[in-house]
Amino acid sequence: MCVMEKLVHSNWALSNMKTHKWKVAIVDSSDINAYVLASGHVYVHIGLLNFVQNDNQLAIVLAHEMAHALLGHAAEKVSYAQIIDYFVIILMAAIWAFMPFDGIALITQAFYEKVVQILLDYPYSRKLEKEADIVGLQLAAKACYDVREGYNFWKLMRFSEQLQGSEIPEWLSTHPSNVNRQELIDHLLPKAISVREKSHCPPLSKEDPRNCLKRMEKMVQNVLTARMTGQNLSKLPKHVSS
Numbered sequence: 718m719c720v721m722e723k724l725v726h727s728n729w730a731l732s733n734m735k736t737h738k739w740k741v742a743i744v745d746s747s748d749i750n751a752y753v754l755a756s757g758h759v760y761v762h763i764g765l766l767n768f769v770q771n772d773n774q775l776a777i778v779l780a781h782e783m784a785h786a787l788l789g790h791a792a793e794k795v796s797y798a799q800i801i802d803y804f805v806i807i808l809m810a811a812i813w814a815f816m817p818f819d820g821i822a823l824i825t826q827a828f829y830e831k832v833v834q835i836l837l838d839y840p841y842s843r844k845l846e847k848e849a850d851i852v853g854l855q856l857a858a859k860a861c862y863d864v865r866e867g868y869n870f871w872k873l874m875r876f877s878e879q880l881q882g883s884e885i886p887e888w889l890s891t892h893p894s895n896v897n898r899q900e901l902i903d904h905l906l907p908k909a910i911s912v913r914e915k916s917h918c919p920p921l922s923k924e925d926p927r928n929c930l931k932r933m934e935k936m937v938q939n940v941l942t943a944r945m946t947g948q949n950l951s952k953l954p955k956h957v958s959s
């Protein structure tokens with residue numbers, strides 16, 4: 718996949734870039750998903766390939782996965798999980814001492830694992846995701862991709878979730894919410910654009926691709942309002958001109 722090659726080639730000077738075996742494999746699944754192994758093998762679902770609008774958006778996602786591998790997140794997560802297990806075992810032993818019944822042990826284990834996941838594991842995963850978003854945007858900028866498309870990718874993901882009614886609160890998720898990722902990318906853009914300029918990339922298009930999705934946002938809001946109020950979409954005020 719040439720997007721991956723371009724990312725690897727443009728960031729080759731990074732110290733641990735050479736220690737990974739960068740490869741991309743396609744997974745026959747309609748889910749919009751991608752993930753990476755510590756080795757540098759990136760798996761991209763067909764659903765994601767169908768979802769992205771251009772190579773710039775694909776590069777943002779692949780660069781995010783590369784960042785996970787470069788930052789050693791897989792190994793970091795394993796050791797963190799071991800610390801959590803250690804505390805759960807101590808807690809279980811304490812409860813077991815007072816209530817030595819099989820049923821209670823099973824219920825308390827399930828309960829505490831869930832509590833630990835929500836209190837510790839979820840925020841930690843979100844921290845790693847944020848790190849990978851920050852570093853990934855730099856990798857994409859260095860490879861001369863239009864980093865503004867990162868904002869568009871997360872905004873499109875949000876539209877998709879809103880229209881499907883599948884938004885979940887951030888505190889219950891291992892990933893930052895799409896709106897937070899979109900805001901983070903927006904905040905990081907000036908720095909990423911300056912990295913791009915210093916890398917002697919061709920200038921970005923004058924028409925900012927984010928404007929297109931800002932117009933689309935009004936259409937999505939119209940659809941959501943029509944659903945909530947049961948109104949006919951054609952009778953709603955038109956905000957969008959083609």
Ligand SMILES: [Zn+2]
Pocket residue numbers: 781782785846849
């Ligand atoms: Zn990630």
